[in-house]
Amino acid sequence: MVERAAPATRPDQTPRFRRRAEARPDEVLDAALDLFSRKGFAGTTVEQIARHAGLSKAAVYLYFPSKQALLTGLVRRAIVPLADEALARISCHRGDPRPVIRQLAGLLAERLADPKVFAVPSLVLREAASAPEVAAMYRAEVLEKVLPALRGLIAQGVKGGHVRPVDPDLAVRSIVGPIFVHLLLSHVFGIGEPRLDALLETHLAILCAGLEPERAP
Secondary structure, three states, X not given: OOOOOOOOOOOOOOOHHHHHHHHHHHHHHHHHHHHHHHHOOOOOOHHHHHHHHOOOHHXXXXXXXXXXXXXXXXXXXXXXXXXHHHHHHHHOOOOOOHHHHHHHHHHHHHHHOOHHHHHHHHHHHHHHOOOHXXXXXXXXXXXXXXXXXXXXXXXXXXXXXXXXXXXXXXHHHHHHHHHHHHHHHHHOOOOOOOOHHHHHHHHHHHHHHHHOOOOOO
């Protein structure tokens, strides 16, 4: 009896079971995001997430050892790549900070147009007050990386005379503050339309004019 050779697998083909295993972390995160958004972080259990993802509780723990790790995973999937790209653009820029601030605002509007991305900072804002560990995680994963870089961007712009002398820390708060307030009003309190792109355009017009250097009379 002649044995038949197994069909060759092309280099670009991945066995189905392997593709399924590699997709599971994203499936778990999708299920967690849906339940966290609807039921809240405290009101959702890992068992519910497992059931929603069509997996066992043990399978979820294989990828994420805790509910906190699931939330961290959501931030790392949706927000950390955005933060890393922002850092890359800031680090290679010298001179007037306003062009790169405009670039970052456009990047932010583009990424937050994805509902899966937008839902993550909205979730963090809703949960941070009642779950301090959520706020601490977001601060470590995102804010402590991006805010110092933005302060440095403004500081070198002031030093070079490209923008008026402003406090870099307060200027950064003035840049990011309206965005957070917009998210709060629209997605926490349900006030106003969530048109982030229109808000950013108005915000940038006011911000860039306000940073214009003072001209000698």
